[in-house]
Amino acid sequence: MFQADTTVLFNAVPDTLQAAPADSLTADSLAIAPAVEGLEILPMEEAFPGSALEMMSSEPAVFPHDTATWEDTPVNSILTIVFILVFLLNLRNFLDILPSIARCFTRWKENLNIDGSVQLARDRNIVAAILVVPFCLIVDRFGIWSPSLLEDMPHWAGSLPVIGAALAYILIRHILVLALRPKRSHEDSYLSMHRSSFTWFIILCIITFLSVAALSLSGSAPETIRRVFLIETAVIYLLFIFSKLQISLSFCNPLSTFLYLCTLEILPTGLLIASAMAL
Numbered sequence: 001m002f003q004a005d006t007t008v009l010f011n012a013v014p015d016t017l018q019a020a021p022a023d024s025l026t027a028d029s030l031a032i033a034p035a036v037e038g039l040e041i042l043p044m045e046e047a048f049p050g051s052a053l054e055m056m057s058s059e060p061a062v063f064p065h066d067t068a069t070w071e072d073t074p075v076n077s078i079l080t081i082v083f084i085l086v087f088l089l090n091l092r093n094f095l096d097i098l099p100s101i102a103r104c105f106t107r108w109k110e111n112l113n114i115d116g117s118v119q120l121a122r123d124r125n126i127v128a129a130i131l132v133v134p135f136c137l138i139v140d141r142f143g144i145w146s147p148s149l150l151e152d153m154p155h156w157a158g159s160l161p162v163i164g165a166a167l168a169y170i171l172i173r174h175i176l177v178l179a180l181r182p183k184r185s186h187e188d189s190y191l192s193m194h195r196s197s198f199t200w201f202i203i204l205c206i207i208t209f210l211s212v213a214a215l216s217l218s219g220s221a222p223e224t225i226r227r228v229f230l231i232e233t234a235v236i237y238l239l240f241i242f243s244k245l246q247i248s249l250s251f252c253n254p255l256s257t258f259l260y261l262c263t264l265e266i267l268p269t270g271l272l273i274a275s276a277m278a279l
Contacts, residue, residue: 070141075158083134090130093123097202100124104199105239108246111196112189121195128198131205132170136163138212142226145272165275173197173268180263189251193244194264200240208232241265 070076087094097120103110114120139145140159153161177194181187208229215225241261248257 070158073155073158075156075160076137076140079133079137079159083130083137086130087134090126094127096120097123097127101199101202101206104196104203104243108243111199111243111247112192114199115188115192115195124198124202125195128201131202132166133163134209135201135205136166138208138229142212142222142229144226144229165272169268169272172271173264176264176268180260186251189247193247193260196244196247197240200236200243204233204236207236237269 097114100110100114100120101124104114114124137159140162145162145165177191181190211228211232212225215228244265245257245261248260252260
């Protein structure tokens, strides 16, 4: 048993402990005696002269946060689910108008025939209204209409800015239709010409939805999907303009037809394209 006023020292003899009085201890005597001849073990104050342990100085590692994707936005997920449910509830309306919609490819008068049937016209208008939201979702998902203004929008807004722009585009076209309504004798044909845009919008949605689904399942790059979408939209739009031209020429002279098309179609569409480039 060692006394409280003593310190344990290790001498050169292995496995041997000796006790010494505290007043006899010196700085040199605190060093550990070498166990091997020729090996010098420095005292503590010489081994660590700065009384500090130096370590490498470096910046802390920064791990980037995962960027939220389009699918992670609750607004987009909710809108997608709601559209699927609403479309399933109106699937019968879509199937009823599908044959007439298909005939509009080859016969421009089929647009007038659809308006001549109250049931077909109602079903077409309902389906066209339902397809506005999923069309905007695809446009936003692949950045098809993405002005720089949308970059400042909060991420939680999802596709709402694109849907708002689409509704503004529809409102502008509707105001122009009302402002340029011709005399009563041609009013029915004029409105049928305007409503043919609903028919061709449904055609556009069918074609683009199928192509986007096929390309996505095949693993195509988003840029490829975007390019195909734009090409299909341009082709369908030109066919729509040609069909509308034929309808207009059936009750208007060429000059009035040209003015109508420029004001009702080319001007709003040009503003929509310009907004994507300028904003």
